[in-house]
Protein backbone atom coordinates (compact mmCIF):
# COMPACT_ATOMS: atom_id res chain seq x y z
CA UNK A 199 0.00 0.00 0.00
CA UNK A 200 1.64 3.20 -1.13
CA UNK A 201 0.81 6.82 -1.92
CA UNK A 202 -2.80 7.92 -1.71
CA UNK A 203 -5.90 5.75 -1.68
CA UNK A 204 -9.52 6.87 -1.77
CA UNK A 205 -12.30 4.69 -0.39
CA UNK A 206 -15.76 5.06 1.12
CA UNK A 207 -15.12 3.71 4.60
CA UNK A 208 -11.98 2.96 6.60
CA UNK A 209 -12.25 0.68 9.64
CA UNK A 210 -9.31 0.94 12.02
CA UNK A 211 -8.74 -2.30 13.96
CA UNK A 212 -9.36 -5.93 12.92
CA UNK A 213 -10.74 -7.22 16.23
CA UNK A 214 -14.22 -8.60 16.66
CA UNK A 215 -15.82 -5.13 16.53
CA UNK A 216 -13.92 -3.87 13.47
CA UNK A 217 -14.34 -7.06 11.45
CA UNK A 218 -18.07 -7.43 12.13
CA UNK A 219 -18.60 -3.77 11.24
CA UNK A 220 -16.50 -3.97 8.07
CA UNK A 221 -18.09 -7.22 6.97
CA UNK A 222 -21.64 -5.95 7.39
CA UNK A 223 -20.86 -2.80 5.40
CA UNK A 224 -18.92 -4.67 2.71
CA UNK A 225 -21.80 -7.13 2.26
CA UNK A 226 -24.10 -4.13 1.73
CA UNK A 227 -21.88 -3.01 -1.13
CA UNK A 228 -19.83 -0.27 0.52
CA UNK A 229 -16.17 0.05 -0.37
CA UNK A 230 -14.40 -0.73 2.91
CA UNK A 231 -10.73 -0.97 3.84
CA UNK A 232 -9.63 -2.39 7.21
CA UNK A 233 -6.31 -1.27 8.71
CA UNK A 234 -4.69 -3.42 11.39
CA UNK A 235 -1.40 -2.70 13.13
CA UNK A 236 -0.65 -6.32 14.09
CA UNK A 237 0.59 -9.20 11.97
CA UNK A 238 -2.70 -11.08 12.27
CA UNK A 239 -6.38 -10.40 12.73
CA UNK A 240 -8.41 -10.86 15.92
CA UNK A 241 -7.01 -8.30 18.36
CA UNK A 242 -7.68 -9.74 21.81
CA UNK A 243 -9.02 -12.94 20.23
CA UNK A 244 -5.36 -13.83 20.15
CA UNK A 245 -3.54 -17.07 19.40
CA UNK A 246 0.22 -17.50 19.49
CA UNK A 247 1.89 -20.18 17.36
CA UNK A 248 4.61 -21.86 19.39
CA UNK A 249 6.48 -25.17 19.60
CA UNK A 250 4.43 -26.80 16.81
CA UNK A 251 1.17 -25.91 18.49
CA UNK A 252 -0.70 -22.80 19.59
CA UNK A 253 -2.10 -21.16 22.71
CA UNK A 254 -4.87 -18.62 23.19
CA UNK A 255 -3.32 -15.86 25.25
CA UNK A 256 -6.23 -13.39 25.03
CA UNK A 257 -9.83 -14.55 25.36
CA UNK A 258 -9.63 -18.25 26.23
CA UNK A 259 -13.11 -19.13 24.88
CA UNK A 260 -16.37 -17.61 23.72
CA UNK A 261 -19.32 -17.75 26.06
CA UNK A 262 -22.83 -17.35 24.49
CA UNK A 263 -23.77 -14.39 26.68
CA UNK A 264 -26.10 -12.69 24.19
CA UNK A 265 -28.37 -13.94 21.40
CA UNK A 266 -26.15 -12.18 18.89
CA UNK A 267 -22.97 -13.88 20.05
CA UNK A 268 -24.86 -17.17 20.36
CA UNK A 269 -25.91 -16.89 16.70
CA UNK A 270 -22.27 -16.45 15.64
CA UNK A 271 -21.16 -19.33 17.86
CA UNK A 272 -23.91 -21.61 16.48
CA UNK A 273 -22.80 -20.85 12.94
CA UNK A 274 -19.14 -21.43 13.79
CA UNK A 275 -19.95 -24.73 15.49
CA UNK A 276 -21.81 -25.75 12.31
CA UNK A 277 -18.77 -24.76 10.26
CA UNK A 278 -16.44 -26.80 12.47
CA UNK A 279 -14.54 -23.68 13.58
CA UNK A 280 -15.74 -23.81 17.21
CA UNK A 281 -16.68 -26.66 19.50
CA UNK A 282 -17.90 -26.95 23.10
CA UNK A 283 -14.98 -26.95 25.51
CA UNK A 284 -14.75 -30.32 27.20
CA UNK A 285 -12.85 -29.40 30.29
CA UNK A 286 -13.16 -29.63 34.06
CA UNK A 287 -13.59 -26.38 35.93
CA UNK A 288 -12.45 -25.54 39.45
CA UNK A 289 -12.49 -22.52 41.67
CA UNK A 290 -9.68 -21.70 44.06
CA UNK A 291 -11.18 -20.77 47.39
CA UNK A 292 -10.39 -21.42 51.04
CA UNK A 293 -6.85 -22.44 50.01
CA UNK A 294 -7.98 -25.37 47.86
CA UNK A 295 -9.56 -26.15 44.50
CA UNK A 296 -13.25 -27.10 44.39
CA UNK A 297 -14.97 -28.45 41.30
CA UNK A 298 -17.68 -26.21 39.84
CA UNK A 299 -19.87 -26.76 36.76
CA UNK A 300 -18.21 -25.76 33.51
CA UNK A 301 -20.22 -22.89 32.02
CA UNK A 302 -21.11 -23.13 28.31
CA UNK A 303 -17.86 -22.23 26.57
CA UNK A 304 -16.72 -22.70 23.00
CA UNK A 305 -13.14 -23.04 21.80
CA UNK A 306 -11.43 -23.24 18.45
CA UNK A 307 -9.09 -26.24 18.01
CA UNK A 308 -7.12 -24.13 15.49
CA UNK A 309 -6.87 -21.24 17.98
CA UNK A 310 -9.43 -18.58 18.85
CA UNK A 311 -8.20 -16.29 16.05
CA UNK A 312 -10.04 -18.69 13.73
CA UNK A 313 -13.17 -16.72 14.69
CA UNK A 314 -11.60 -13.51 13.40
CA UNK A 315 -10.34 -15.19 10.24
CA UNK A 316 -13.91 -16.33 9.59
CA UNK A 317 -15.21 -12.78 10.03
CA UNK A 318 -12.48 -11.38 7.80
CA UNK A 319 -13.37 -13.55 4.78
CA UNK A 320 -13.33 -11.50 1.58
CA UNK A 321 -12.45 -8.17 3.24
CA UNK A 322 -9.75 -5.84 1.97
CA UNK A 323 -7.47 -5.72 4.94
CA UNK A 324 -4.01 -4.21 5.42
CA UNK A 325 -2.04 -5.86 8.21
CA UNK A 326 1.04 -4.49 9.94
CA UNK A 327 -0.37 -1.09 9.11
CA UNK A 328 -0.70 1.31 12.04
CA UNK A 329 -2.86 4.40 11.82
CA UNK A 330 -0.76 7.23 13.20
CA UNK A 331 -2.95 10.27 12.52
CA UNK A 332 -6.37 11.34 11.29
CA UNK A 333 -6.84 14.72 9.63
CA UNK A 334 -9.94 16.41 8.40
CA UNK A 335 -10.32 17.31 4.68
CA UNK A 336 -13.26 19.23 3.25
CA UNK A 337 -15.63 16.26 2.91
CA UNK A 338 -13.44 13.35 3.87
CA UNK A 339 -11.07 12.15 6.58
CA UNK A 340 -7.40 11.68 5.71
CA UNK A 341 -5.94 8.69 7.52
CA UNK A 342 -2.16 8.32 7.82
CA UNK A 343 -1.26 4.63 7.78
CA UNK A 344 2.30 3.57 8.58
CA UNK A 345 3.72 0.23 7.45
CA UNK A 346 7.32 -0.90 7.90
CA UNK A 347 8.63 1.27 5.11
CA UNK A 348 5.78 3.37 3.72
CA UNK A 349 3.40 6.05 4.85
CA UNK A 350 0.09 6.02 2.99
CA UNK A 351 -2.76 8.50 3.14
CA UNK A 352 -6.24 7.10 2.76
CA UNK A 353 -9.23 9.38 2.17
CA UNK A 354 -12.62 8.19 3.31
CA UNK A 355 -16.12 9.56 3.76
CA UNK A 356 -16.40 7.73 7.05
CA UNK A 357 -13.99 6.25 9.58
CA UNK A 358 -14.71 3.68 12.28
CA UNK A 359 -12.31 3.52 15.21
CA UNK A 360 -12.70 -0.10 16.36
CA UNK A 361 -9.82 0.06 18.83
CA UNK A 362 -9.56 0.38 22.62
CA UNK A 363 -10.92 3.73 23.79
CA UNK A 364 -7.57 4.94 25.16
CA UNK A 365 -5.93 4.41 21.75
CA UNK A 366 -8.87 6.09 20.01
CA UNK A 367 -8.46 9.07 22.33
CA UNK A 368 -4.79 9.41 21.32
CA UNK A 369 -5.78 9.50 17.65
CA UNK A 370 -8.60 12.03 17.91
CA UNK A 371 -7.17 14.44 20.50
CA UNK A 372 -5.38 16.49 17.79
CA UNK A 373 -8.81 17.04 16.16
CA UNK A 374 -10.09 18.73 19.34
CA UNK A 375 -11.64 21.30 19.62
CA UNK A 376 -12.08 22.13 15.95
CA UNK A 377 -13.69 18.89 14.77
CA UNK A 378 -14.34 16.88 17.94
CA UNK A 379 -16.54 18.06 20.78
CA UNK A 380 -15.65 18.32 24.45
CA UNK A 381 -18.37 15.73 25.15
CA UNK A 382 -16.83 13.17 22.79
CA UNK A 383 -13.39 13.62 24.34
CA UNK A 384 -14.90 13.34 27.83
CA UNK A 385 -16.83 10.18 26.89
CA UNK A 386 -13.69 8.46 25.60
CA UNK A 387 -11.61 9.69 28.52
CA UNK A 388 -14.09 8.21 31.00
CA UNK A 389 -13.59 4.65 29.71
CA UNK A 390 -11.04 2.55 31.56
CA UNK A 391 -9.58 -0.94 31.34
CA UNK A 392 -8.09 -3.61 33.55
CA UNK A 393 -4.68 -4.67 32.30
CA UNK A 394 -3.48 -8.28 32.32
CA UNK A 395 -0.52 -10.58 31.75
CA UNK A 396 -0.80 -13.97 30.06
CA UNK A 397 1.95 -16.55 30.40
CA UNK A 398 2.16 -19.54 28.05
CA UNK A 399 4.32 -22.36 29.40
CA UNK A 400 5.31 -25.82 28.12
CA UNK A 401 6.37 -28.68 30.45
CA UNK A 402 8.11 -32.04 30.06
CA UNK A 403 5.85 -34.89 28.86
CA UNK A 404 6.46 -36.74 32.15
CA UNK A 405 4.44 -34.04 33.94
CA UNK A 406 1.24 -35.56 32.49
CA UNK A 407 1.63 -38.15 35.29
CA UNK A 408 1.89 -35.49 37.99
CA UNK A 409 -1.49 -33.76 37.83
CA UNK A 410 -2.60 -35.22 41.19
CA UNK A 411 -6.36 -34.64 41.45
CA UNK A 412 -6.55 -32.52 38.29
CA UNK A 413 -7.63 -34.50 35.19
CA UNK A 414 -4.99 -34.94 32.50
CA UNK A 415 -7.72 -34.50 29.84
CA UNK A 416 -8.09 -30.82 30.66
CA UNK A 417 -8.84 -28.37 33.43
CA UNK A 418 -9.17 -24.72 34.23
CA UNK A 419 -9.00 -23.04 37.62
CA UNK A 420 -10.61 -19.67 38.33
CA UNK A 421 -9.16 -17.51 41.07
CA UNK A 422 -11.32 -14.89 42.75
CA UNK A 423 -9.79 -12.06 44.76
CA UNK A 424 -6.26 -13.46 44.62
CA UNK A 425 -3.49 -10.84 44.53
CA UNK A 426 -1.64 -12.41 41.59
CA UNK A 427 -3.56 -15.09 39.68
CA UNK A 428 -6.77 -14.67 37.69
CA UNK A 429 -7.09 -17.94 35.82
CA UNK A 430 -4.97 -20.99 34.96
CA UNK A 431 -5.90 -23.50 32.26
CA UNK A 432 -4.48 -26.54 30.51
CA UNK A 433 -4.59 -25.76 26.78
CA UNK A 434 -4.27 -29.44 25.80
CA UNK A 435 -8.03 -29.91 26.03
CA UNK A 436 -8.38 -27.45 23.10
CA UNK A 437 -5.57 -28.62 20.85
CA UNK A 438 -5.59 -32.36 21.32
CA UNK A 439 -2.48 -33.07 19.28
CA UNK A 440 -0.22 -31.26 21.78
CA UNK A 441 2.24 -33.79 23.13
CA UNK A 442 3.37 -31.95 26.25
CA UNK A 443 1.46 -30.13 29.03
CA UNK A 444 0.75 -26.61 27.78
CA UNK A 445 -0.49 -24.09 30.32
CA UNK A 446 -1.88 -20.58 30.05
CA UNK A 447 -1.77 -18.47 33.19
CA UNK A 448 -3.67 -15.18 33.31
CA UNK A 449 -2.80 -12.67 36.00
CA UNK A 450 -5.23 -10.77 38.17
CA UNK A 451 -5.83 -7.15 37.19
CA UNK A 452 -4.21 -5.98 40.45
CA UNK A 453 -1.00 -7.90 39.71
CA UNK A 454 -0.92 -6.53 36.16
CA UNK A 455 -1.41 -2.99 37.39
CA UNK A 456 1.54 -3.34 39.77
CA UNK A 457 3.85 -4.78 37.09
CA UNK A 458 2.46 -2.98 34.05
CA UNK A 459 5.68 -1.13 33.18
CA UNK A 460 8.00 -4.06 33.97
CA UNK A 461 10.90 -4.35 31.54
CA UNK A 462 11.81 -7.92 32.47
CA UNK A 463 8.76 -9.92 31.36
CA UNK A 464 10.47 -13.22 32.21
CA UNK A 465 10.61 -12.12 35.85
CA UNK A 466 6.91 -11.27 35.76
CA UNK A 467 6.16 -14.72 34.32
CA UNK A 468 8.27 -16.41 36.99
CA UNK A 469 6.25 -14.67 39.72
CA UNK A 470 3.00 -15.90 38.20
CA UNK A 471 4.24 -19.46 37.71
CA UNK A 472 5.55 -19.48 41.27
CA UNK A 473 2.09 -18.42 42.51
CA UNK A 474 0.50 -21.21 40.41
CA UNK A 475 3.03 -23.73 41.76
CA UNK A 476 2.26 -22.78 45.37
CA UNK A 477 -1.47 -23.19 44.88
CA UNK A 478 -1.91 -25.96 42.29
CA UNK A 479 1.04 -28.20 41.39
CA UNK A 480 4.58 -27.73 42.73
CA UNK A 481 6.33 -28.24 39.35
CA UNK A 482 4.47 -25.44 37.58
CA UNK A 483 7.39 -23.08 38.23
CA UNK A 484 9.75 -25.28 36.17
CA UNK A 485 8.59 -25.11 32.55
CA UNK A 486 10.72 -26.16 29.59
CA UNK A 487 9.92 -22.80 28.03
CA UNK A 488 7.62 -19.84 28.56
CA UNK A 489 6.36 -16.77 26.75
CA UNK A 490 4.63 -13.73 28.21
CA UNK A 491 2.21 -11.20 26.79
CA UNK A 492 1.32 -7.88 28.38
CA UNK A 493 -2.22 -6.59 27.79
CA UNK A 494 -2.53 -2.89 28.58
CA UNK A 495 -6.23 -3.11 27.75
CA UNK A 496 -7.54 -6.56 28.62
CA UNK A 497 -11.08 -6.14 29.92
CA UNK A 498 -13.16 -3.01 30.30
CA UNK A 499 -13.66 -1.49 33.74
CA UNK A 500 -15.71 1.66 32.96
CA UNK A 501 -17.71 1.53 29.74
CA UNK A 502 -19.70 3.92 27.54
CA UNK A 503 -23.50 3.57 27.84
CA UNK A 504 -24.30 3.48 24.10
CA UNK A 505 -23.61 0.73 21.55
CA UNK A 506 -21.54 3.11 19.43
CA UNK A 507 -19.96 6.51 20.09
CA UNK A 508 -20.43 9.14 17.35
CA UNK A 509 -17.31 11.33 17.45
CA UNK A 510 -17.97 13.61 14.47
CA UNK A 511 -20.63 13.87 11.78
CA UNK A 512 -20.37 14.63 8.08
CA UNK A 513 -17.79 13.29 7.43
CA UNK A 514 -18.53 10.59 9.95
CA UNK A 515 -16.17 9.38 12.62
CA UNK A 516 -17.43 6.65 14.94
CA UNK A 517 -15.99 4.74 17.87
CA UNK A 518 -16.97 1.16 18.65
CA UNK A 519 -15.62 -1.84 20.52
CA UNK A 520 -16.00 -3.78 23.73
CA UNK A 521 -15.95 -0.50 25.64
CA UNK A 522 -19.46 0.28 24.35
CA UNK A 523 -22.42 -0.96 26.38
CA UNK A 524 -20.94 -3.95 28.10
CA UNK A 525 -17.77 -5.93 28.19
CA UNK A 526 -15.96 -8.73 26.39
CA UNK A 527 -16.62 -10.38 23.07
CA UNK A 528 -20.41 -10.00 23.27
CA UNK A 529 -20.14 -6.22 23.59
CA UNK A 530 -17.52 -5.98 20.82
CA UNK A 531 -19.71 -7.87 18.38
CA UNK A 532 -22.83 -5.89 19.23
CA UNK A 533 -20.98 -2.61 18.98
CA UNK A 534 -19.36 -3.48 15.63
CA UNK A 535 -22.72 -4.26 14.04
CA UNK A 536 -24.28 -1.17 15.64
CA UNK A 537 -21.52 0.96 14.09
CA UNK A 538 -22.30 -0.53 10.66
CA UNK A 539 -25.98 0.18 11.18
CA UNK A 540 -25.37 3.77 12.29
CA UNK A 541 -23.11 4.52 9.32
CA UNK A 542 -25.49 2.91 6.86
CA UNK A 543 -28.35 5.07 8.17
CA UNK A 544 -26.25 8.17 7.59
CA UNK A 545 -24.78 7.20 4.22
CA UNK A 546 -27.02 5.33 1.79
CA UNK A 547 -29.58 3.43 3.86
CA UNK A 548 -28.98 0.19 2.05
CA UNK A 549 -30.56 -2.98 3.33
CA UNK A 550 -28.30 -4.72 5.85
CA UNK A 551 -28.32 -8.46 6.43
CA UNK A 552 -29.71 -9.89 9.68
CA UNK A 553 -26.76 -11.23 11.68
CA UNK A 554 -27.64 -14.91 11.15
CA UNK A 555 -27.76 -14.38 7.38
CA UNK A 556 -24.45 -12.52 7.48
CA UNK A 557 -22.78 -15.44 9.29
CA UNK A 558 -24.30 -17.92 6.83
CA UNK A 559 -22.95 -15.96 3.91
CA UNK A 560 -19.48 -15.92 5.45
CA UNK A 561 -19.79 -19.66 5.95
CA UNK A 562 -20.33 -20.05 2.22
CA UNK A 563 -17.12 -18.13 1.63
CA UNK A 564 -15.29 -20.42 4.02
CA UNK A 565 -16.52 -23.42 2.03
CA UNK A 566 -15.14 -21.74 -1.11
CA UNK A 567 -11.86 -21.46 0.83
CA UNK A 568 -11.87 -17.68 0.47
CA UNK A 569 -9.90 -15.78 3.01
CA UNK A 570 -9.44 -12.07 3.45
CA UNK A 571 -7.51 -10.11 0.83
CA UNK A 572 -4.53 -9.43 2.98
CA UNK A 573 -1.79 -6.93 2.30
CA UNK A 574 1.31 -6.28 4.29
CA UNK A 575 4.47 -4.47 3.44
Ligand SMILES: Cc1cc2nc3c(=O)[nH]c(=O)nc-3n(C[C@H](O)[C@H](O)[C@H](O)COP(=O)(O)OP(=O)(O)OC[C@H]3O[C@@H](n4cnc5c(N)ncnc54)[C@H](O)[C@@H]3O)c2cc1C
Pocket residue numbers: 210211212213214215216233234235236239240241242243255256257258259260261327328329330360361362365394396448493495496497518519520521525526527528530
Ligand atom coordinates in the same frame (compact mmCIF):
# COMPACT_ATOMS: atom_id res chain seq x y z
C1 LIG B 1 -6.43 -12.11 28.69
C2 LIG B 1 -7.81 -11.81 28.15
C3 LIG B 1 -8.87 -12.66 28.47
C4 LIG B 1 -10.16 -12.39 27.98
N1 LIG B 1 -11.16 -13.27 28.27
C5 LIG B 1 -12.39 -13.06 27.74
C6 LIG B 1 -13.43 -13.99 27.93
O1 LIG B 1 -13.25 -15.04 28.56
N2 LIG B 1 -14.66 -13.70 27.40
C7 LIG B 1 -14.89 -12.58 26.66
O2 LIG B 1 -16.01 -12.38 26.18
N3 LIG B 1 -13.90 -11.68 26.45
C8 LIG B 1 -12.67 -11.90 26.97
N4 LIG B 1 -11.68 -11.01 26.74
C9 LIG B 1 -12.02 -9.74 26.07
C10 LIG B 1 -12.25 -9.89 24.58
O3 LIG B 1 -11.15 -10.54 24.00
C11 LIG B 1 -12.39 -8.46 24.03
O4 LIG B 1 -13.44 -7.82 24.73
C12 LIG B 1 -12.74 -8.41 22.55
O5 LIG B 1 -11.99 -9.33 21.80
C13 LIG B 1 -12.47 -6.96 22.09
O6 LIG B 1 -12.70 -6.83 20.72
P1 LIG B 1 -12.54 -5.40 20.04
O7 LIG B 1 -12.72 -5.61 18.59
O8 LIG B 1 -13.41 -4.42 20.73
O9 LIG B 1 -11.05 -4.91 20.37
P2 LIG B 1 -9.65 -5.60 20.04
O10 LIG B 1 -9.77 -7.07 20.01
O11 LIG B 1 -8.67 -4.99 21.00
O12 LIG B 1 -9.31 -5.11 18.56
C14 LIG B 1 -8.73 -3.85 18.29
C15 LIG B 1 -7.74 -4.00 17.15
O13 LIG B 1 -7.29 -2.72 16.78
C16 LIG B 1 -5.91 -2.77 16.46
N5 LIG B 1 -5.38 -1.43 16.59
C17 LIG B 1 -5.24 -0.67 17.71
N6 LIG B 1 -4.71 0.53 17.40
C18 LIG B 1 -4.52 0.54 16.06
C19 LIG B 1 -3.99 1.52 15.15
N7 LIG B 1 -3.56 2.72 15.57
N8 LIG B 1 -3.92 1.20 13.83
C20 LIG B 1 -4.35 -0.02 13.38
N9 LIG B 1 -4.85 -0.98 14.22
C21 LIG B 1 -4.94 -0.70 15.53
C22 LIG B 1 -5.37 -3.79 17.48
O14 LIG B 1 -4.13 -4.35 17.06
C23 LIG B 1 -6.50 -4.81 17.53
O15 LIG B 1 -6.31 -5.85 16.59
C24 LIG B 1 -10.38 -11.25 27.19
C25 LIG B 1 -9.33 -10.41 26.85
C26 LIG B 1 -8.05 -10.69 27.32
C27 LIG B 1 -6.92 -9.79 26.91
